[in-house]
Amino acid sequence: MAYLHRELAKKGVTLALLWEEYAAEHPQDHYSYPQLARRYRAWRDGLEVSMRQVHKAGERMYSDFAGEKLRIVDAKTGEISYASLFVACMGFSSYTYAEAFPSEQLPCWIAGHVNAISFFGAAPHIITPDNPKAIVTRACRYEPELNRTFSEMAAHYGCVVIPARVRKPKDKAKVENAVLQAERWILAPLRNRTFFSLDEANQAIRERLAWLNNRRMRGMEASRSELFAGVDRPAMLPLPTRPYEYATFKRARVNIDYHVEVEGHYYSVPYRLVGEEVEVRMTR
Structure with a gap:
């Protein structure tokens, strides 16, 4: 079967x-x-609820942040901060990526997806994140309005973004199960360890993640890694030559000297745009 x-x-x-x-x-x-x-x-x-759904090979990647946090202790001051665990998984194989971030703001959502796609070695056809305000600027059942940076990131990899719908638990059953598995088999085993940096925490997370992906799944007679390599990976999209570079966008008006001011710096634009409002794309 x-x-x-x-x-x-x-x-x-x-x-x-x-x-x-x-x-x-x-x-x-x-x-x-x-x-x-x-x-x-x-x-x-x-099978588990998330496995009963029909997931086509390589089609969809689900993503969310776990509710449980990871404690980070500053080695110099002893100050405690809490990191959020980003989790992404492929629809069919449940092959999982996890990484700790300092927050759940947009730059961390973007970095999580870029790093997950790099980890998979290929891109899914569809990205289905939860419905966070960092990504979905206007919720809508049929055509939600997405953050411009997130949309550009997805387009860079040739992906379509279809966020999970509000109050539609089946839309995110897969990632909710992946988050549960990450909390159970990654965060819980690390609960008594003290980490002094995100890098140190992520090294431990990578070790637990490898164990999780290589563990045989109940009822499937194979591990996540085996199912990913045999089913998901061959059907995914090839990666572009370079990973996505984080960018933000703002509106600016062209001055009479055909320059626009961006964070204290001035950039020239074609003179015919004098007086017009233009969109500025800013990278780090």
């Missing part, structure tokens, strides 16, 4: 096609199509 589940994630594959192949391979002793369909549905219903 795990084989059927893996094959159904591939584009164009149906249960009817898999039954035809199965019947041809076992002509004298095989289930009828209705019998096989019933057995597969019963097996699928025994």
